[in-house]
Amino acid sequence: MRKSINLGGGFKINLSKSGIGYSWGVPGYRITRTAKGTTRSTYSIPGTGLSYVDESGRNRNRTPSSRNNARNNIQPIQQQEQMCNIESAEIESFKAAEIRNITSAIEKTIRLNKWSTVLIVCAILIPTYPVLTLLPIIGIILKIVAHKSGTVQLEYTLDDDKKDEYNRRIGAWKILAEGDKEWQVIQEAHVSNQKVNAGADRNVKRVVCKIEETTPFYINTNVDTIQIKLYKEILIFLPDKVFIIRKGKVGLVNYEDVSILVSQTRFIESDPLPKDSVVVGSTWQYVNKNGTPDRRYGNNRQLPICQYGVVYLTSGTGLNIEMQFSNVNKTQDFEELIR
CATH class of the missing domain: 1.20.5 (Single alpha-helices involved in coiled-coils or other helix-helix interfaces)
Known part of the structure; x- marks a missing residue:
């Protein structure tokens, strides 16, 4: 089973069971990086059938996919009341030499x-x-x-199994987009004084994010794509890769290296309540240890506790995204489809 992607400009990506290979060339010369890790240079005289091939390099041992180690990549909660950023690495961390032609274009x-x-x-x-x-x-x-x-x-040729797998992934993200609210968690801090934080042991800063089934103008492809518009970057999902666009700079992560972890959280909601949220309890903005309101505060609001879905996107190259979703049921459906 193999799929080939023609990127134009003499650049091609070949995907097969043995891995991913890249090649670039012009009439008379082509350089290929094979799935086994070797580099092949082909010299030829167009129209004569004469050619010379030079191959070098050895296959490197592949590191295990970070998909199975997602929890180890999640940034730990800080043991102090200081907000810590939850963000991905610098864009240069996502620029492999093999695909620099694409990102530069x-x-x-x-x-x-x-x-x-x-x-x-x-x-x-x-x-x-x-x-x-x-x-x-x-x-x-x-x-x-x-x-x-x-x-x-970016032209893809997918066999029936790969096409079904990719359509299922696209459908999973579309289901998440149907919820009332999506947020990206961009900062977190451990809370030592839970009494004035509605009893929460973790304080976070969120911004609204957006999931769209659209393709940006600078990419022309024959497959559907998903864009996730985040606080500092845009993620664009394709069958084999995820583009990362940040401040005009472009990086790429192999999809097989992206870990997607789905969970749930009980969140004390101080903002307007989303329409599709599941309320599982309530607390007070200023609360005593026994759960009763602290009467010393005159503006002490009662706050709902919501069950939200959480999706973590991480990779060994530095991708580090945490998102919350108001519709926990759609998050569960997403988890079933994205596997």
């Missing part, structure tokens, strides 16, 4: 699109500075070039 398109927007916005300055008249026109031209010619082509 996308980065170039993102930069071109950004600068075209800046030039178009200059239109508001034309009444004051007529000399800027040409800048918006140039910006429009660059915008068209970025959207038409700057896209990276």
Whole structure:
């Protein structure tokens, strides 16, 4: 069983049971990184049938997938009341040499699109500075070039089993997106004084995130994709890889190296209650050890305790994402489908 991905520009990815191989070349020369870990250089004279092949390197032992060690990758709770960031590694950690051509091409398109927007916005300055008249026109031209010619082509050929597996994954993320609220947990701290924290032993900072079944303009592919728009980055899921887009920089993680861990948490909700949340109890913002409200505080609110779903995305290369979902039932359905 094998699937081949043609990325255009002479760049191809070959996926088979033995692993992933990459190749790039032009007429007369091609360099290939095989699934066994060897590097093969092929020199030829087009039209003559003459060629020379040089192969070097040995297969390296593969490290176990981090999928089975997900819990060890989760950042531990700090033993002090100081917020600790929950974030992924620097984008350079997700740039393997084999796929640098892809990430560089996308980065170039993102930069071109950004600068075209800046030039178009200059239109508001034309009444004051007529000399800027040409800048918006140039910006429009660059915008068209970025959207038409700057896209990276990713064409997948999947057999029936792989297609079913990928469609199941896409369906799992779509189910999560149907919930009322999704958050990314970006900071955490251990709470020593639970009395003034509604009895919670962990304090977190959350921001709303979004799951979409869309493909960004800089990628043109024949398969459905999922985008997760997070606080500092965007994740784009494809059959074999996950793109990480952060501040105009692009990285990649092999999907087989991504660990997805699903669990549940009892969360004391101080924000407006999501429509589909499951309330399992209540507490007070300022609470005594026996669970009764602390009468010394006049503005002591009663707060619901909700059962939320939690999804952790981690990898050995530094991916570290924690998300909460208001609909715990959909999180359970996600767990069944994503396996």
